[in-house]
Amino acid sequence: MNLKIAVLPGDGIGPEVVLQAKKALYAISVMFDHEFIFEDALIGAVAIDKTGTALPEQTLNLCLNTDVVLLGTVGDGDPKYDNNPDAQKRPSQAVLKLRKELGLFANKRPIKTYATLMHSSPLKREIIEGTDFIIFRELTGGIYFSDKSLNDEKNKATDVCEYSEEEITRITHLAFQAAQKRRNKVTMVDKANVLETSRLWRNVVQKVAYDYPDVELNFLFVDTAAMQLVLNPRQFDVILTENLFGDILSDEASAITGSIGLLASASFGTKKALFEPIHKSFPQAKGKNIANPIASIVSAAMLLEHFGLTEEAKLVHEAIEKAIEYNVVTLDLNPGTSFGTNEVGEFVSNFI
Amino acid sequence: MNLKIAVLPGDGIGPEVVLQAKKALYAISVMFDHEFIFEDALIGAVAIDKTGTALPEQTLNLCLNTDVVLLGTVGDGDPKYDNNPDAQKRPSQAVLKLRKELGLFANKRPIKTYATLMHSSPLKREIIEGTDFIIFRELTGGIYFSDKSLNDEKNKATDVCEYSEEEITRITHLAFQAAQKRRNKVTMVDKANVLETSRLWRNVVQKVAYDYPDVELNFLFVDTAAMQLVLNPRQFDVILTENLFGDILSDEASAITGSIGLLASASFGTKKALFEPIHKSFPQAKGKNIANPIASIVSAAMLLEHFGLTEEAKLVHEAIEKAIEYNVVTLDLNPGTSFGTNEVGEFVSNFI
Ligand SMILES: CC(C)[C@H](C(=O)O)[C@@H](O)C(=O)O
Ligand SMILES: CC(C)[C@H](C(=O)O)[C@@H](O)C(=O)O
Numbered sequence: 001m002n003l004k005i006a007v008l009p010g011d012g013i014g015p016e017v018v019l020q021a022k023k024a025l026y027a028i029s030v031m032f033d034h035e036f037i038f039e040d041a042l043i044g045a046v047a048i049d050k051t052g053t054a055l056p057e058q059t060l061n062l063c064l065n066t067d068v069v070l071l072g073t074v075g076d077g078d079p080k081y082d083n084n085p086d087a088q089k090r091p092s093q094a095v096l097k098l099r100k101e102l103g104l105f106a107n108k109r110p111i112k113t114y115a116t117l118m119h120s121s122p123l124k125r126e127i128i129e130g131t132d133f134i135i136f137r138e139l140t141g142g143i144y145f146s147d148k149s150l151n152d153e154k155n156k157a158t159d160v161c162e163y164s165e166e167e168i169t170r171i172t173h174l175a176f177q178a179a180q181k182r183r184n185k186v187t188m189v190d191k192a193n194v195l196e197t198s199r200l201w202r203n204v205v206q207k208v209a210y211d212y213p214d215v216e217l218n219f220l221f222v223d224t225a226a227m228q229l230v231l232n233p234r235q236f237d238v239i240l241t242e243n244l245f246g247d248i249l250s251d252e253a254s255a256i257t258g259s260i261g262l263l264a265s266a267s268f269g270t271k272k273a274l275f276e277p278i279h280k281s282f283p284q285a286k287g288k289n290i291a292n293p294i295a296s297i298v299s300a301a302m303l304l305e306h307f308g309l310t311e312e313a314k315l316v317h318e319a320i321e322k323a324i325e326y327n328v329v330t331l332d333l334n335p336g337t338s339f340g341t342n343e344v345g346e347f348v349s350n351f352i
Numbered sequence: 353m354n355l356k357i358a359v360l361p362g363d364g365i366g367p368e369v370v371l372q373a374k375k376a377l378y379a380i381s382v383m384f385d386h387e388f389i390f391e392d393a394l395i396g397a398v399a400i401d402k403t404g405t406a407l408p409e410q411t412l413n414l415c416l417n418t419d420v421v422l423l424g425t426v427g428d429g430d431p432k433y434d435n436n437p438d439a440q441k442r443p444s445q446a447v448l449k450l451r452k453e454l455g456l457f458a459n460k461r462p463i464k465t466y467a468t469l470m471h472s473s474p475l476k477r478e479i480i481e482g483t484d485f486i487i488f489r490e491l492t493g494g495i496y497f498s499d500k501s502l503n504d505e506k507n508k509a510t511d512v513c514e515y516s517e518e519e520i521t522r523i524t525h526l527a528f529q530a531a532q533k534r535r536n537k538v539t540m541v542d543k544a545n546v547l548e549t550s551r552l553w554r555n556v557v558q559k560v561a562y563d564y565p566d567v568e569l570n571f572l573f574v575d576t577a578a579m580q581l582v583l584n585p586r587q588f589d590v591i592l593t594e595n596l597f598g599d600i601l602s603d604e605a606s607a608i609t610g611s612i613g614l615l616a617s618a619s620f621g622t623k624k625a626l627f628e629p630i631h632k633s634f635p636q637a638k639g640k641n642i643a644n645p646i647a648s649i650v651s652a653a654m655l656l657e658h659f660g661l662t663e664e665a666k667l668v669h670e671a672i673e674k675a676i677e678y679n680v681v682t683l684d685l686n687p688g689t690s691f692g693t694n695e696v697g698e699f700v701s702n703f704i
Contacts, residue, residue, distance in 0.1 A: 076573075082545055092545035122582050127474045143495075143513065148548035155517035157552035161495065165507035191596070193434055193444035196500035200509035221428075223603035230474050230582060230607045244543070248600060251575035255582045 001307065002035045006066040008059065011045035011091070012281025013291035013341075014072025020293035020345025021070060021300040024319070027352040028304065028312045039066065043098070044074035044091040044281070045081055054094035060101055068303060069102070069274040072296065073281035099139050103269035106171045107137040107246065108178075109278065111233075111253045114262065116324050117333065121258030123230070128256060133236035134182070135253060136175040137246025139267055141167045142197070144243050163197045163242065168204040175240040176212040185216045185237035189225045189245055201242060222249070229253055254278050261292035261332050262320075264299035266306060273306050275299040289340035292330040294320055297348055319351040353659065354387045358418040360411065363397040363443070364633025365643035365693075366424025372645035372697025373422060373652040376671070379701040380656065380664045391418065395450075396426035396443040396633070397433055406446035412453055420655055421454070421626040424648065425633035451491050455621035458523045459489040459598065460530070461630065463585075463605045466614065468676050469685065473610030475582070480608060485588035486534070487605060488527040489598025491619055493519045494549070496595050515549045515594065520556040527592040528564040537568045537589035541577040541597055553594060574601070581605055606630050613644035613684050614672075616651035618658060625658050627651040641692035644682040646672055649700055671703040 007022065009015035022038060029036045041059040048054050054074075063069050075081065075091045087093045098104075112132040113121070121128050143161035150157045179186045188205050190198035202219065209217045220228065222245045228235065229252055241249065254263050260279055267274045277295030285291050301316040323329060328339050328347045339347075359374065361367035374390055381388045393411040400406050406426075415421050427433065427443045439445045450456075464484040465473070473480050495513035502509045531538045540557050542550035554571065561569045572580065574597045580587065581604055593601060606615050612631055619626045629647030637643050653668040675681060680691050680699045691699075 076545055090545065096546070122475050122479045122584075124474060124476055144546055146510070150548055150552065154555075155552075156514065157548040158498070158512055158514045159547045159549050160510055160512050162508065162510045191599075193428055193442065194448070194496055195511045196502055196509040197511050200502065200506075203506075223599045226578065226600045226604035227607040230604060232474075245600075247543075247575045248578045248597075252578035252582060252604065255579040 001309065003068065003307065004037045004039065004066040005303075006062045006069045007038050007040045008043040008063075008069060008071045009040060010043050010072040010281060011075045012073050012283040012286050014044070014074070014281055016287070016289070016291050016341050017277065017293040017296035018070060018072035020341065020348070021296040023345050023349040024297050024316055024352060025300050025303075027349040028316065031352065032309075032312055043071070043094050045078065047094065048081060048089050048091065053088045054091050055097050060098070063098065063102060063272070068306070069272070070300065070303060071274055071276035073277065073279065075281040075283060078283065096144060098274070099267065100145065102272040102274065103140065104267040104272060104274055105138060105140045105167065105269050106174050107139040107265055107267045109135045109137065109250045109254070109263065109265040111135065111257060111263065112259075113257045114259050114324065117258050117262070119258070120333065121256060123256050128233060128258070131233040131257060133233070133239060134178055135239045135241070135246060135250045136171060136178065137250060138167065138171050138242050139246075142243035161195070161197050161244075163200055165200065165204050168201055169208055172205050172208040172240060175238050176208065176215050179215045179238040180212065183237040184214055185218075187225070187236055187239050188217065188219050189222050189239055189241040189249065190219065191222050191245075192219070193221060197242070205240065225249060226252060229256060250278070261330075262294045262298060264295050264302055266299075266302045268306070273303070275303045275306075289342055290331050291341045292332050293341050293345045294323070297345070315352050316348070319348045322351050323347050353661065354389075355420065355659065356389045356391065356418040357655075358414045358421045359390050359392045360395040360415075360421060360423045361392060362395050362424040362633060363427040364425050364635040365637050366396070366426070366633055368639070368641070368643050368693050369629065369645040369648035370422060370424035372693065372700070373648040375697050375701040376649050376668055376704060377652050377655075379704040380668065383704065384661075384664055395423070395446050397430065399446065400433060400441050400443065405440045406443050407449050412450070415450065415454060415624070420658070421624070422652065422655060423626055423628035425629065425631065427633040427635060430635065448496060450626070451619065452497065454624040454626065455492065456619040456624060456626055457490060457492045457519065457621050458526050459491040459617055459619045461487045461489065461602045461606070461615070461617040463487065463609060463615065464611075465609045466611050466676065469610050469614070471610070472685065473608060475608050480585060480610070483585040483609060485585070485591060486530055487591045487593070487598060487602045488523060488530065489602060490519065490523045490594050491598075494595035513547070513549050513596075515552055517552070517556050520553055521560055524557050524560040524592060527590050528560065528567050531567045531590040532564065535589040536566055537570075539577075539588055539591050540569065540571050541574050541591055541593040541601065542571065543574050543597075544571070545573060549594070557592065577601060578604060581608060602630070613682075614646045614650060616647050616654055618651075618654045620658070625655070627655045627658075641694055642683050643693045644684050645693050645697045646675070649697070667704050668700070671700045674703050675699050
């Protein structure tokens, strides 16, 4: 297979971890005789420093002209950038613009526990053991992308949350299709007791559900869902939700397994797809060869799966599991480790 | 002290648990020679069944003409009521209308671990031990109360989230004042990388913070906060946030301690105050004498504190702790118990 992959290393630890993901993909390409062409471009804080905007035209064009995007991490939470009144100069803006321009309306985040890592979860083993679900988060609608305003006196602000039936329908189909390949259960999360958009979501999701009679559908309010994720995460198979609730719940969910450094997410639309680790950019760890590259390598495996390269993806996952089994892991997973970002990446690509 | 207390038992287990709270208050009134006058009124699903509206005029008037409201539970999550297109007939509507009409702009929810109950938390002891924080949630603004609409074709919905400087300022003062009586730390939770209202919150909170130089202020994005509540809940002292984020985070927070059946919340404005347990109405448990009355009794203790009756409140708390110590608790805390709602309530009011 020929694939042109846009690589956006981003800032913080992004460049280091994405390099390990590239190595894994390269190993796969050699082994299976695929041709993967990588092309790098700037995004986030580094792009602001070098070009003045968080998402340079050139980067966007590259993404529009490649098959798929592999993203490192984009800094967020650094007041130096985040409080800039010019939105163009806020790293988060790059992420949002990229999602919108590439039409990445669905974000898919698998959450599962790794037997060898369960001890590092804040939750008790009996609560999280066997947890295995996927969150489908709508990614280009809702309060993220509708009108915002601040009045002239700067003492009143508004954000509009808008959803259309069409936006809800397309991601709902994806969630139900995913459930059919799993345990046939979709939990729709909303706040229908308060929000009009949530009531529209409920109606539309119920309509779509008729096409999937083998899938059980239930509803949870977002506050209850936030509680249930901690009390009994095993109950979930596929969670379907809107943009903002998905943002909150997927971060909460990734905290419960003890495997934050191992989780990645896929965002896709009808044409494009983007893969990235779920962790942040940790500028403090930058350049120290201590960042855990596994989530980024997992994002590469998800990329392979996306293009139907199932066997290839499986090999990457197996190599990762071996690294964990042999304790070839970074500081976050083993405080006494002698392995760094590079060594873990080397081990994985050699094992492939 | 003379107090006129409006009691709204609500539906589900509400009436049973609020009865135990009344008993505790009665015991206190006898002991300290206070005059507490209780007057009951309908709210929620029972009010819909009996009068056709979730919050009858009569109930609202009673609340407007008393010093304070003691609320049981109001059913929410039952599709029979929740999906009624007529908002007046949805139980949640009663809660929202009551908040607005009584001007209850601040919701205060203390979260702490009880040594004797830590085993029932889904989190590991070393994570939650010593957790003790308060959430200040803005309660009459934001996306809950601004414009909502559904277009004629019923395929596009919107909810507006609006905040004014004034709404933010008044609750921010309360949060900082609370922090001064505690560990002097306020964590403001928002989504300033995406929302205009969050950026207004940040600006206003920073302005108010100048009046409290002894209080440390920091900011967290709501997704990170949802993660940190699970990873390291001890880091928090006072959490300050807007309405919807507060709804989600306070339910998540109450799940981590293992003490859901023991937590209550206070809502207040400039004139009125309302106290209630944080748990739901559990219609399945109704009338079985198995519901845990402690959260409702705790809400009565919070009521006493609110009126400066510190010693009285302390006695109630001590009686509750004794009940737990002697294992005079309901099913949820001890599967082999022989005590029901009534017996636990009796024990507490006798011990006072
Ligand atoms: C950076 C930020 C805008 C983004 C979001 O809120 O979607 C992030 O938190 C995420 O979940 O990818
Ligand atoms: C019943 C519902 C409207 C309410 C809310 O969302 O505020 C409830 O969840 C709460 O937290 O008190």
